[in-house]
Amino acid sequence: MPTTGIWQEEPEGIVPRFSPRVARDAASYRFHPAERHEPQDDGSLIVRFHAGGLQEIAWHLARWGGEVEVLALHRLQQMVRDLGAWRASP
Numbered sequence: 001m002p003t004t005g006i007w008q009e010e011p012e013g014i015v016p017r018f019s020p021r022v023a024r025d026a027a028s029y030r031f032h033p034a035e036r037h038e039p040q041d042d043g044s045l046i047v048r049f050h051a052g053g054l055q056e057i058a059w060h061l062a063r064w065g066g067e068v069e070v071l072a073l074h075r076l077q078q079m080v081r082d083l084g085a086w087r088a089s090p
Helices: 023-027 054-062 074-088
Strands: 012-018 036-039 045-051 068-072
Touching: 012 023, 012 054, 023 036, 023 045, 054 074, 068 074
Parallel strands: none
Antiparallel strands: 012 045, 012 068, 036 045
């Protein structure tokens, strides 16, 4: 079962889109050995992979703040949003 770190969950389709501002940095980051990068015409980057361990993935994605949009997996989208709000609170 492909997972990240210590979490053991069934793999799910993960699709983050990184803004043109951070696309180059995100392209150098390895989320998963079988990830696919899809550079977009506007300079943004879509990354596709299947993995478990959504909490850990959310932590990794949250490092890009508002420069990342989670296109797929709704639960992960909410987790990243919650982490962003937590990081922004005093």
